[in-house]
Amino acid sequence: MLSTLLVANRGEIACRIFRTCRDLGIATVAVYSDADADALHVREADTAVRLPGAAPADTYLRGDLIVKAALAAGADAVHPGYGFLSENPGFARAVTDAGLVWIGPPPAAIEAMASKTRAKELLGVPPLAAADVTADDLPVLVKAAAGGGGRGMRVVRHRADLDGELKAASAEALSAFGDGEVFVEPYVENGRHVEVQILADTHGTVWTLGTRDCSLQRRHQKVIEESPAPGLPPGLVASLYERSAAAAKAVGYTGAGTVEFLVAGGRAHFLEMNTRLQVEHPVTEAVFGIDLVALQIAVAEGDALPPDPPEPSGHAIEARLYAEDPAARWAPQAGRLHTFELPGLGLSGSGLPGSGSAGSGLPGGPGLRVDTGYVSGDTVGVHYDAMLAKVVAHAPTRAAAARLLARGLERARIHGPSTNRDLLVASLRHPGFTEPARLGTDFYAEHLDVLTVPPPGEEYAAVAAALADAAVNPSRFGGGWRNVRSQDERRAYTGLARTGDGGHEVAYRPTRAGGYQVTSPPGVRAVAVAADRVSLEAGGIVRHFSIARHDGTVYAGPHRLTPVPRFPDPDDQREPGSLLAPMPGTVVRVADGLAVGGRVEAGQPLLWLEAMKMEHRVTAPASGTLTALHAAPGRQVEVGALLAVVSTDAQEEPSA
Template sequence: MFDKLLVANRGEIAIRIMAACEELDIGTVAIYSDADRESEHVAYADEAYRVGPPQASESYLDQERIIEVSKEAQADAIHPGYGFLAENAEFAEQVEATDGIKWIGPSSDAMQQLGSKTSARETMQAADVPIVPGTTTSVDNPDEVVSIAEEYGYPITIKAAGGGGGRGMQIVQDEYEIEDALETAKREGEAYFDDAEVYVEKYLSDPKHIEVQILADESGNVLHLGERDCSLQRRHQKVIEEAPSPTLSQSLRKKIGNAAKRGMHKAGYTNAGTVEFLVEDGKFYFMEVNTRIQVEHTVTEEITGIDIVKWQIRIAAGETLPYDQSDITFNGHAIQYRVNAEDPASEFAPTPGKLETYRPPSTIGVRIDHAVFEGQEVSGDYDSMIGKLIVESSSRTECINRSKRALRHFDIDGIQTTLPFHQYILNDNTFRDGAHTTKYVDQLLKEDSFKKAIENRSDASVVKPESDEPSMETVSVEVDGELFDVQVEGLSSNNTRASQSTSENPIANKADEGGIQADMEGTVISVDVEEGEHIDQGETVCVLEAMKMENEITANHGGIVSEINVSEGDSVNMGEQLVQMR
């Protein structure tokens, strides 16, 4: 077994991995950016090292720096978690080539083969796993896409070959949309996955999203741990996941599980992974493989009793799975609710800011995976998820009722979150019947009644009074890139770890009359207007990336663009003037 493991990630997944390490008697090493200096995953680890500034490209995505820190800390394993470098085959290969350090995950060869959606589709076809009709090779220009669309019919989907989580995916309804959609898919693929290659699929109109959890050891044993239903999505990204699926027949469940095993065995896969399918009209189609631990691994753990993260580490250390497929049993039902810093009443727009109140629920059947604390600034630099609420019970009906109780006692103030959405959906008949598909949330967003219901459930922010009573506080001090905790006497009680954060969310520039402001912090991905151009109300002025989502900033009135104040790549604050109009 390993002596010390570095977690090349942040937030709740970093703590989840460290908890598994503690139980395996493995030391833990955290890495952090300047934005995360006071974060919970840093405090949780045995050791912590700075890797760079807030921008992920200069910290959590800095491959050379992370390997350098691993050597400095004398770690003998690296676990990538999910996101960031977790599915980067190049980084896995670098770790594999580094003496004395083991990669916790599949081999870089398997990641390369299955990480590309085109080669993954080829592999699954060879294993007799049905795939969504479309190409198994990349496309380069609009004319190719037009030809494919004529073959399969509209709508079609242009997807980044290295994509996932809905990023790098563009739905095309007719020929006139192809050129822009192709450009956007390539751009997102390059930005998020360092791979501009795209392919084309037939767009399924109303599918369920079903995925199968896989564990495979280095002795050739491949097991599936059942399926999860991840159909409740916004912007093609999951919001609620559950296990098992409430709608699969036993026959279809068996076919999908066996297909997932067959495909991963064909790929020579080891460690944990997930095979994702779309299910429509009683048929299932392979969509993609996630060559890492999933955000929603928790619900599978709850119904199987198997610690997937521990087995990732054990398999990487050379251990053999002690189970046969017949040993895997499924008990009860589990649902996971992603608690995101987003406003569901505003189409899930990102809402970074300060957690004035943070009191999660507890007691029977409730699990909280999180890495935040009351008073913390939720940064706009990273993913919007601040925690996960997982509820388990003996049946789906009881699990939903228990979830209502847990959500009622989940108290967050200071920022808008997805909690009101979760409370709404648990009373929704379509969800309760399990009839929701991947399109359902998008349909809800178009309904005024949904927006009003969500707004009524949203809590007002609460600002707590400050106290000047002296206290003994723990303060983090960085020395030569490594973090240490020291105690300081005499700080006021409001000067806790939360108040030491230097992250702010100011209204930087109050816009002049006629200006168009940023309604969130973010990075300018594109500027879509030119000076002197006449634009109408509702037209896109620019696109901002915030919390790993692209957000269109549109004109709230028509006019002529008289001045453009930002350029591609600029960082902007909420309230900052982007464009002046007359």
Template sequence: MFDKVLIANRGEIAIRVMRACKELDVDTVAIYSDTDETALFTKYADEAKPLNSSILAQSYLDIDKIIDIAIETGADAIHPGYGFLSENPALGERCDENNITLIGPRKNAIESMGDKITSKQLMEKVGVPTVPGDKEGITDVEVAKKRAKEIGYPVIIKSSAGGGGIGMRVVYEEDELARAIETTQNLAQSTFGDGTVYIEKYIERPRHIEFQVLADNHGNTIHVCDRECSIQRRHQKLIEEAPSPIMTEELRERMGESAIKAAKSVDYNSAGTVEFMYSNGEYYFLEMNTRIQVEHPITEAITGIDLVKQQIKVAAGDKLEFNQDDVKVNGHAIECRINAEDPLNDFVPSPGRLVGYRSPGGIGIRMDSGVYTGYTIPSIYDSMIAKLIVHANNRPEAIARMKRALNEFIVVGVPTTIPFHKALMKNKNFQDANLHTSFIEENKRELVADIERVVKEDEEKISELNATFLPNKKVAAISTSVNTYMQRILEDQKR
């Protein structure tokens, strides 16, 4: 096992990795930008080293600086979390050069699955179903028009190098095609440094279902069940649940086998996720994320498997501790991403100071967060405040538990997605599991009305909290709260 792990990330995922390390008796090193100097994850780590910048390229994306800190602190492994450098093969190369272990997959897996065209070709080769479309990037608009006719409209234009739905354009008619290709190419070039785009059949109203996979360095590869991630806006997930409400044992066996084939095709050796689109009884490979996912806690909840610990153990050379038959589904779990965003203003990020913060608790509740009262959500990073995870015996009980938890959750100072989640939990189509990736758009009118009502109710509910933080008391109250919280963390560490 490793002696010391540097976590090349921030926020809740940094704390999540540190918790796993502490249970394995492994010391941790945090790195932080100037903006994150007072962040909770810097206090939770055994050591914390400054990156001396808030510019991404000179902080969390600066591989040279991160490697130097790892060498300086004696870290023998680096965990990249998700985002930032987690799917950058250059980090693994630099780790190899300096005899540091990257807690993640090998370079070839990251590169092969990071390119949408290459990954699709691989999937077709090993027999994993793929969406009809081009096997090569678009180089000529006229050729693209011919292929679109063959595939059949609507089609979707995607960036080969990108992810997260960035730059995707759906085209319903030929007249729109040239403009969509140009727009996606320009955005792909500016965002990913690679303007290659490709064309696929657009599957309307699909479900987004993904399979967690685990693989070690001894030839063992398994899947750790499925997750439903269909509730999205602008191709970004808002709510995830496990297992998928439509999953049967027969479908899980087929899709799970495809997920394992996908992982084995690139000699995978870590935790990863294979994502599929599902429509009308058929499923299609979408992509593979070669890292730990934001939504991994719901899989942990229904299987009892600590995925981050497994990542660390695999990287240290251990064999997986279980086989496919050992993986069982226990109950149902739901995760709500609580972001500093305004759901009544197209989910616009709303960074700012958390004047008041009270998280929910009780049986079946898990909170993954890195904030506290008085903390300021930065404008330059992701707007996540917390991940709220519930686990119950079945889906109706999980929805009821999530409703209860959301009603206990209080955030004062910034608009959040809590009202959206409250409205969604009461939505009949959601309760009936009529889910698809266009769910929010199709239910927008009803959701907006419910969100407006919830916002008004919440404003009344927290009026007493607001009164507690009057201008002449605010600074003292925040200071006391932060100091108490930090002192508790430090005392816990000493024990």
């Protein structure tokens, strides 16, 4: 029986594993980088050990330091979570060689399956040799041999791009997993990403715990997952179960794992086997009423599984809430989470205390569940993944689960970095998701423009923001009604809606009764105004807005608004064609041959930023001349830093 467990990970997954440990009476140990010194997973653990540094290569990828931390803290077991070293057989061996219990499959099984190249060879579907790829093989997919999560993955449609994409994928994989090996495989257009959860003990029993559909992805990283995968023929499901169990038995697998397939044209193509817990494991837990982490620990302690798994019930859907801007090529965001309130999130932020499945974060019946590594007041940094939380809905039917999840996300209060919350809500209500026959991995490529349209009501939110600001700062009214009519007070705000350079313009004046009359936009009446709450009536409908202000931004209900200054600061004006850093990060490389005075073409990659474990390409917005270049490899930049200036062809044309 284990007494103390170290989690060799961070954030949400560390907090989630700690919850199960508390339920089982197991003491917990966290490891943390300097950037995570005040992170929630550190506060949740019984003991914490520092890993000096901030970059993953210096901290969470240092297996030797993690083993030393476990021994120093008196742990007798290590759980790797997912990502980082979770599929590294060398780390698993180091743990067991130190006399610690490894909560995962045997190192030999990890070695056989964790490298996707070896796994494909074992199952008779070897990858392509990059040197042999011809135009007839295109498109192809470049993938990292170790790890997952979409990192180190590139679609190549032109043979001339292959070498560059191999190099970029390798660099990204090395940063994320400490292993730069990549490989090439055929790319199946618009298939469905379907996987099978397995759980095996040391006594020969292998459970297949249903299917999951993970087709909604961006940058080859999953965004919305569900169980069971809807609309699959029973014969295909039976085949997936059989192939998954056979793969596990072929390598002597024990513990939790996932076998992934791409389903297209009625056929299932083997992708890989993940020898670890998956990010999306909560949907399986909800449907089967189990705790996969508790079962992982039981298997590691030598317990036997019952011959058959429990029967599934209902449908579960998970949405990954990211700090990112989907409309800006999914650029990750960083900054302080002033308010972070999600339905189903317990008082501590980890899911405890609370009641039912929502409060504990563990299986317990229909409802909402939140797994997160953040609470209000925490800061989203630039060193790690941008995922804030996983929000899971479990209901008797798929439609009911989608409705519950969409409404739960809609009710969230998130004040701080931009997030994909509105995109998730729109996705769950889009016909491409609600009709299973239309599911496919091209969902966001096809529908992103529609899904990033701002939610309705932003113009009313601007009115609410203006009146709430007036309640705090009465401006030149002096707080009273006048016998001689004064000029209307005017304020303007920019939001997500395209409203022109002026933003949402609001005009109002005080009333004899001490309230406010809205004169623009027409047809809006102020029902009640306070600094933190405003009620408006328009067209017979009353809308209520909670108001908050942080770092120059006004939050009116679900809307995020920026006041437009009446007199812009000349220092804030940028030269036309300026390329600004979309996120804080590090310049990892500049395009070969790029030089000031040189010609660039629209869409041409100019430089690459690394932020939150991903590489982000900065391209020329239009054809023209590069007139300034302020980026150099290794330079760290903040949001809005000037990287380069492209004088476009239109700007260079002489005036008549």
